[in-house]
Amino acid sequence: xxxxxxxxxxxxxxxxxxxxxxxxxxxxxxxxxxxxxxxxxxxxxxxxxxxxxxxxxxxxxxxxxxxxxxxxxxxxxxxxxxxxxxxxxxxxxxxxxxxxxxxxxxxxxxxxxxxxxxxxxxxxxxxxxxxxxxxxxxxxxxxxxxxxxxxxxxxxxxxxxxxxxxxxxxxxxxxxxxxxxxxxxxxxxxxxxxxxxxxxxxxxxxxxxxxxxxxxxxxxxxxxxxxxxxxxxxxxxxxxxxxxxxxxxxxxxxxxxxxxxxxxxxx
Amino acid sequence: xxxxxxxxxxxxxxxxxxxxxxxxxxxxxxxxxxxxxxxxxxxxxxxxxxxxxxxxxxxxxxxxxxxxxxxxxxxxxxxxxxxxxxxxxxxxxxxxxxxxxxxxxxxxxxxxxxxxxxxxxxxxxxxxxxxxxxxxxxxxxxxxxxxxxxxxxxxxxxxxxxxxxxxxxxxxxxxxxxxxxxxxxxxxxxxxxxxxxxxxxxxxxxxxxxxxxxxxxxxxxxxxxxxxxxxxxxxxxxxxxxxxxxxxxxxxxxxxxxxxxxxxxxxxxxxxxxxxxxxxxxxxxxxxxxxxxxxxxxxxxxxxxxxxxxxxxxxxxxxxxxxxxxxxxxxxxxxxxxxxxxxxxxxxxxxxxxxxxxxxxxxxxxxxxxxxxxxxxxxxxxxxxxxxxxxxxxxxxxxxxxxxxxxxxxxxxxxxxxxxxxxxxxxxxxxxxxxxxxxxxxxxxxxxxxxxxxxxxxxxxxxxxxxxxxxxxxxxxxxxxxxxxxxxxxxxxxxxxxxxxxxxxxxxxxxxxxxxxxxxxxxxxxxxxxxxxxxxxxxxxxxxxxxxx
Numbered sequence: 001x002x003x004x005x006x007x008x009x010x011x012x013x014x015x016x017x018x019x020x021x022x023x024x025x026x027x028x029x030x031x032x033x034x035x036x037x038x039x040x041x042x043x044x045x046x047x048x049x050x051x052x053x054x055x056x057x058x059x060x061x062x063x064x065x066x067x068x069x070x071x072x073x074x075x076x077x078x079x080x081x082x083x084x085x086x087x088x089x090x091x092x093x094x095x096x097x098x099x100x101x102x103x104x105x106x107x108x109x110x111x112x113x114x115x116x117x118x119x120x121x122x123x124x125x126x127x128x129x130x131x132x133x134x135x136x137x138x139x140x141x142x143x144x145x146x147x148x149x150x151x152x153x154x155x156x157x158x159x160x161x162x163x164x165x166x167x168x169x170x171x172x173x174x175x176x177x178x179x180x181x182x183x184x185x186x187x188x189x190x191x192x193x194x195x196x197x198x199x200x201x202x203x204x205x206x207x208x209x210x211x212x213x214x215x216x217x218x219x220x221x222x223x224x225x226x227x228x229x230x231x232x233x234x235x236x237x238x239x240x241x242x243x244x245x246x247x248x249x250x251x252x253x254x255x256x257x258x259x260x261x262x263x264x265x266x267x
Numbered sequence: 268x269x270x271x272x273x274x275x276x277x278x279x280x281x282x283x284x285x286x287x288x289x290x291x292x293x294x295x296x297x298x299x300x301x302x303x304x305x306x307x308x309x310x311x312x313x314x315x316x317x318x319x320x321x322x323x324x325x326x327x328x329x330x331x332x333x334x335x336x337x338x339x340x341x342x343x344x345x346x347x348x349x350x351x352x353x354x355x356x357x358x359x360x361x362x363x364x365x366x367x368x369x370x371x372x373x374x375x376x377x378x379x380x381x382x383x384x385x386x387x388x389x390x391x392x393x394x395x396x397x398x399x400x401x402x403x404x405x406x407x408x409x410x411x412x413x414x415x416x417x418x419x420x421x422x423x424x425x426x427x428x429x430x431x432x433x434x435x436x437x438x439x440x441x442x443x444x445x446x447x448x449x450x451x452x453x454x455x456x457x458x459x460x461x462x463x464x465x466x467x468x469x470x471x472x473x474x475x476x477x478x479x480x481x482x483x484x485x486x487x488x489x490x491x492x493x494x495x496x497x498x499x500x501x502x503x504x505x506x507x508x509x510x511x512x513x514x515x516x517x518x519x520x521x522x523x524x525x526x527x528x529x530x531x532x533x534x535x536x537x538x539x540x541x542x543x544x545x546x547x548x549x550x551x552x553x554x555x556x557x558x559x560x561x562x563x564x565x566x567x568x569x570x571x572x573x574x575x576x577x578x579x580x581x582x583x584x585x586x587x588x589x590x591x592x593x594x595x596x597x598x599x600x601x602x603x604x605x606x607x608x609x610x611x612x613x614x615x616x617x618x619x620x621x622x623x624x625x626x627x628x629x630x631x632x633x634x635x636x637x638x639x640x641x642x643x644x645x646x647x648x649x650x651x652x653x654x655x656x657x658x659x660x661x662x663x664x665x666x667x668x669x670x671x672x673x674x675x676x677x678x679x680x681x682x683x684x685x686x687x688x689x690x691x692x693x694x695x696x697x698x699x700x701x702x703x704x705x706x707x708x709x710x711x712x713x714x715x716x717x718x719x720x721x722x723x724x725x726x727x728x729x730x731x732x733x734x735x736x737x738x739x740x741x742x743x744x745x746x747x748x749x750x751x752x753x754x755x756x757x758x759x760x761x762x763x764x765x766x767x768x769x770x771x772x773x774x775x776x777x778x779x780x781x782x783x784x785x786x787x788x789x790x791x792x793x794x795x796x797x798x799x800x801x802x803x804x805x806x807x808x809x810x811x812x813x814x815x816x
Binding site for chain 2: 061064065066082085088090092096097098101102103104107108111114115117119120122123147163
C-alpha cells in the first residue's frame with residue numbers, strides 16, 4: 001500500500017494505463033478533490049470506493065477532461081487524454097440520460113463507434129455488425145431493436161456496457177455499472193469484466209457495495225475528497241482504512257469545504 | 268406520466284388544443300383588422316369582413332399559376348422543412364423554448380434596423396436589413412439569458428421569461444415610435460409579429476428558401492454527432508466531440524431558421540414551427556432518423572398548405588394559417604400515432620384490463636371448485652395438475668353468485684367478463700347461467716392459480732409480507748409475471764421443498780378479503796361471514812364457511 005503523499009517514480013508512469021498526480025478539482029471554487037495522486041496498475045479490475053459526494057464521478061470525469069481541473073496532471077498510457085482517447089472506454093451513470101429518447105439498443109451501442117466513423121459520415125453496415133456483436137457479448141442480441149425505455153434497468157446498463165465494449169479500448173472507466181441492477185445482471189456484468197481483464201484490459205469501476213469489493217476487484221482506491229488509501233484489495237481494503245474513508249476523520253476537510261460553499265452563496 | 272395514462276386527461280388536452288386553435292384563428296382574424304392591411308386590400312378602414320374567395324382564386328392558388336405564389340410557397344415550404352428538422356434536435360435537447368425567447372427578442376432589432384437604415388437614407392424595408400437587425404437583438408437576447416443564469420441563482424425558465432417579455436415589450440414600444448416618426452413608411456413592420464407572406468417579394472422568398480435548405484443540410488450532415496449530443500452529452504464529450512461547439516451550431520441553426528421564419532410565420536408563432544412538427548413526429552416512430560424525417564415533412568406540409576391558404580385568404584395572417592395546419596396534424600398524430608398515440612395506448616390498456624379480468628375469472632372459478640372438492644388443499648390431496656387433467660375441474664359448474672363473492676366486481680361486470688370468456692372459449696355458460704370451465708380454461712386456470720400462489724409464497728417467505736396481505740399484493744404483480752420469472756420463482760421455492768403443480772393457498776384468509784365480500788356479496792354468503800367481516804384476520808372463518816357450503 002502506498003500512501004497519499006508518495007510520489008510516483010517517473011519510470012513507472014509510462015506503462016501505467018492511468019496516472020494522476022496532484023489532481024485538484026473544484027466546482028464553482030468549492031473543492032471536490034484535493035491533491036489526488038494515484039498510479040493505476042495495468043490489467044486489473046480496480047474498484048473506486050467512497051461515500052456519496054466523495055468525488056468518485058468527478059475523478060473519472062476529470063480524467064476524460066469533461067470538467068476543468070484546478071491543478072494537477074493526468075496521463076493516460078503516458079500521454080494526455082486527448083491523445084489517447086480511443087484507448088479509453090466510458091460507461092456513464094445510467095441516470096445521466098433520458099431513456100425515452102427515440103433510439104433502440106443497437107443505436108446506442110453504435111454511438112461507441114462514432115469516433116471511428118468520423119465526422120459527417122454515415123453509420124455503415126459493418127459498424128452495425130460490430131455493435132450487434134457487442135450486444136451479443138452482453139447477452140442482449142435479441143433486444144437489439146427494442147426502444148431503450150422498453151429495456152429493464154439491468155438491460156439498459158448492459159447496453160451502456162456494450163457501447164463501451166464496441167470500442168475495444170484498453171482502459172475502461174465505469175461509473176457505477178452495478179447501481180440498481182438485479183443479481184443476474186450483476187453476475188453477467190462481473191463475468192464480462194473478468195473476461196476483459198483476462199484479455200489485458202484495465203477496468204476502473206466506481207462501486208458502492210462494500211460487501212462485494214473483495215470478491216470483484218484486485219485493486220482498490222478509497223476516496224473521500226482525497227485518496228485515503230490505494231493498493232491491492234488484500235492489503236488495502238482493511239477495516240482501518242474503511243473507517244478513515246467513511247468515518248468522521250475528515251471533519252475538518254468537510255468543514256472547510258462547507259465554509260467555502262457558504263461563502264460562495266453569499267457572494 | 269401517470270395522469271396522462273387516463274383517457275380523461277387526454278380528452279382535456281385535446282379540448283385545450285382545439286380551444287387554442289380557435290383562439291389563434293380568431294386572434295389572427297382580429298389582428299388582420301389593422302388599418303394598413305385594409306387599405307392595401309383596397310377596402311374601407313372599418314371593413315373587417317373575410318370574404319369567401321371565388322373558385323377562380325382557389326384554382327389560381329392550387330395550380331400555382333402566379334409566379335409570386337409559387338416562389339412564396341416554395342420558400343416557406345423549405346422553411347418548414349428546416350424548422351421541422353432542427354426542431355427535432357432542440358426538442359430532444361430540451362431546449363425547445365430557447366427558440367421562443369430568441370424569436371421574441373428579434374422585434375427591437377427589426378425596429379432599430381428600420382430606424383437606422385432609414386436614417387442613413389436607405390430603404391428601411393429591405394428584408395436582409397431587417398433580418399440582420401433581428402439576428403443581432405435575437406442573439407443578444409440569448410446571451411442575456413445565459414448571463415442572467417450564470418450571474419444570479421435564477422434558473423433558465425425565469426431568465427427566459429424575463430428576456431422574452433422585456434425584449435418584446437421594448438420592440439413593441441420601438442415599433443410604435445417608428446410608426447410615429449415615419450408616417451406610413453413603416454407599414455408592414457408589424458407583419459413580422461403575426462407573419463405575412465402577402466408582402467413577400469420573390470427575392471425574399473429565395474433568401475428564405477436558400478437559408479432554410481442550407482440549415483437543413485447542415486443539420487443532416489451533423490446528424491449523428493447532434494444525436495449523440497442530445498442523447499448523452501457526457502459520453503459525447505468523452506469521445507472528443509466538441510460539445511460546446513456542437514451546441515453553438517445547433518443554436519446557430521435555430522437562429523437562422525427563426526430569423527428567416529419571421530416574415531412567413533411571425534415572431535410570436537415561430538416557436539410553433541420549431542416544436543409542433545417534432546412533437547407530432549414523436550407519436551409516429553421510435554427512431555430518431557425517422558422522427559426527423561417525419562418532423563421535416565410535417566413542417567413542410569404545414570408551411571405549404573398554410574401559405575397557400577394565406578394566398579387564398581390574403582387577409583388572414585400566414586403565421587396563423589401555418590400554425591393551424593400544423594396543429595391539426597399534431598392532433599391527428601396524437602390520436603392515431605402508431606407508437607405513442609392515444610388510441611393505440613387506450614387499446615393496449617383495454618387489452619391488458621381484459622386479460623386481467625379473464626385471469627381473475629378463471630382463478631375465481633378454480634378456487635370455488637377447489638373449495639368445493641377440498642382436494643388440493645391438504646398435503647395428501649391431488650395436485651392441481653391432476654385436478655386440471657381430471658374431468659373433475661372441467662365438470663364442475665359454478666354459479667355466478669359464488670363467483671360474485673370472490674372479488675369486488677359488480678354483477679353486470681362479472682356477467683360481461685363471463686360472456687367475453689365464453690366467446691373466447693375459456694368457459695361455457697350452462698342453461699341455468701352457471702359457468703363451466705372448458706378443457707383449455709381449466710388448464711389455464713390451474714396455471715394462473717399456481718402462479719398466484721407461488722408469488723404469494725414468495726412474498727411471505729422472502730419479502731416478509733404479512734400473510735393476511737399477500738393476496739392483495741400478489742394480485743397487483745402476478746399479471747406482469749413472465750415465464751422466466753415464474754420459472755425462477757419455482758426453482759426458488761422448490762428448493763425449499765414445495766410440491767410441484769398447484770400448491771395450496773399459503774395464507775389462512777379467503778381469497779377475497781372479508782370486508783370486500785361483505786360489501787359485494789353479503790346476501791350470498793352465510794350470516795357468519797358478515798358478522799366477522801371487517802378484519803382480515805378473522806377472514807379464516809369465512810373461508811371455512813365457504814368450504815362447508
